[in-house]
Amino acid sequence: MTAEPTLKAATEFTNPNLEVLFSQQQISDRIRDLGAEITRDYLEKDLVLVSVLKGSCVFLADLMRAIDLKMTIDFMSVSSYKNELKSTGDVEILKDLSNSIRGKDVLVVEDIIDTGLTLTRLLEILGSRGANSIKLASFLDKPEPRINKALQIDYTGFVVPNKFVVGYGLDAAGRYRNLPFIAVVKDPSRA
């Protein structure tokens, strides 16, 4: 007789190795407020949300549906060199925008700002393209490791402590992006 396969003790959503920092309800309440604020601020503007792949895709999907305006979206993908011994803050564009941002009011949508180096360089690149305005919305702000202290986040979802967080688009080695909440991995050796 063949043995029944052992059922996993928990699904990913109820994984006991995850400590929830922000619940699905807290996130949707916050996004509704952010969307209302952005709607008020961009009433007379030509808004384009620029999502930085991949981490911000979940935030973008929720945020855009909370903005009650005529608007468009576009995507960019960049790789930073922050894993090298000495961080240069330089980025390589892996995927550029599909459309021109000349004359547009750009709102860059990020998942999390940590050192701020990637975004600083990205804002410099976008800044040379003739946009009417460029602002930054980040779902999470992790201020402690910030190197560019002057980086201004115009719209912030939540401020997080200096811990590695996952979920709601954010990954650890490609995993956990599908979690509908933000969590800390309690024991990374069991991840």
Ligand code: 5GP
């Ligand atoms: P920065 O240039 O601000 O240091 O890098 C920001 C990028 O680092 C984010 O877009 C994200 O991909 C990654 N990152 C920074 N902190 C975290 C974190 O706590 N969790 C995850 N999953 N990614 C992070």
